[in-house]
């Protein structure tokens with residue numbers, strides 16, 4: 001029987017107070033994170049177990065979160081297949097775009113295990129550190145759940161095809177209409193390699209995994225079914241066949257009312273909700289005893305004070321008696337004062 005509060009909540013138990021962790025909890029808002037940024041570029045930080053382990057643990061030491069999310073990125077998968085990738089300060093990720101069959105042919109999935117081996121080593125070290133009975137910085141050992149993750153195929157395809165961040169991801173969405181065979185080939189490759197990578201993360205120590213579909217909300221309902229729900233269903237089936245006990249959380253960001261079909265058709269146990277979702281409305285769309293995760297506005301966390309206290313309290317009231325994992329609706333903003341995060345955790349954990 002598991003005693004980790006996050007795993008109990010993902011198993012459908014109405015744990016109170018709810019377990020808490022934050023998307024992008026390891027990040028620039030922490031001075032100790034900024035201090036390590038100078039040492040190596042982003043991909044090197046992801047690929048060096050000493051550094052990635054340390055960065056993952058920084059927020060655990062400070063706040064004793066219920067979840068520790070691996071320090072890595074959703075774009076490590078295309079990078080591991082040989083797509084060129086750079087993280088440019090202020091501009092985000094820049095990739096050599098995939099636009100043709102020949103571009104796609106150059107990707108080599110056979111390289112993934114070797115190129116992602118350091119990530120798996122990081123997970124092994126993290127699991128040992130988190131489960132050390134001696135605990136971490138005064139927080140008890142064996143209490144924090146190690147979370148692995150991947151980008152969902154559509155969101156990863158957005159960056160691979162457009163070649164970086166975008167508001168519309170027009171190249172990607174046009175490819176889905178104009179050359180559907182090419183797009184489907186890319187999506188099939190991503191669906192299979194993502195399932196394998198999540199399994200490798202679980203085998204290295206991840207106790208739960210999350211599938212980030214940050215841009216799913218760009219798609220109309222028919223395409224949402226085809227490029228968001230269907231790949232997630234295939235990934236969940238593939239991971240579940242190999243690792244039946246490991247919970248999978250989906251995050252179809254900005255999915256609107258389609259989150260109901262996403263939750264019931266993919267086979268996931270938990271769903272990440274973005275800031276715009278009304279928790280009572282979401283509950284009506286989701287299967288009974290389904291675990292929700294979210295959805296505090298990152299700006300309320302940045303604001304702090306009364307605004308933060310009120311926002312935390314209204315989520316606590318909405319989810320009381322139901323399985324819920326407290327989180328933000330999107331990542332921690334770099335300008336966020338760390339004391340606000342401490343105040344959030346304290347407010348969530350009040351009885």
Ligand SMILES: Cc1c2[nH]c(c1CCC(=O)O)Cc1[nH]c(c(CCC(=O)O)c1C)Cc1[nH]c(c(CCC(=O)O)c1C)Cc1[nH]c(c(C)c1CCC(=O)O)C2
Pocket residue numbers: 022023024025026027028037042069070071072073074075087091092093149155165212214331
């Ligand atoms: C779309 C997406 C990406 N990456 C991710 C998503 C899905 C979630 C979301 O919608 O935000 C997911 C992600 N990225 C990162 C994590 C690690 C774990 C965590 O702390 O949450 C996770 C889970 C680290 C990161 N990923 C990135 C950083 C910043 C790099 C740095 O510090 O130099 C970190 C800590 C870079 C990144 N990576 C990506 C972008 C657009 C950027 C640039 C924006 C930015 O700088 O904030 C792609």
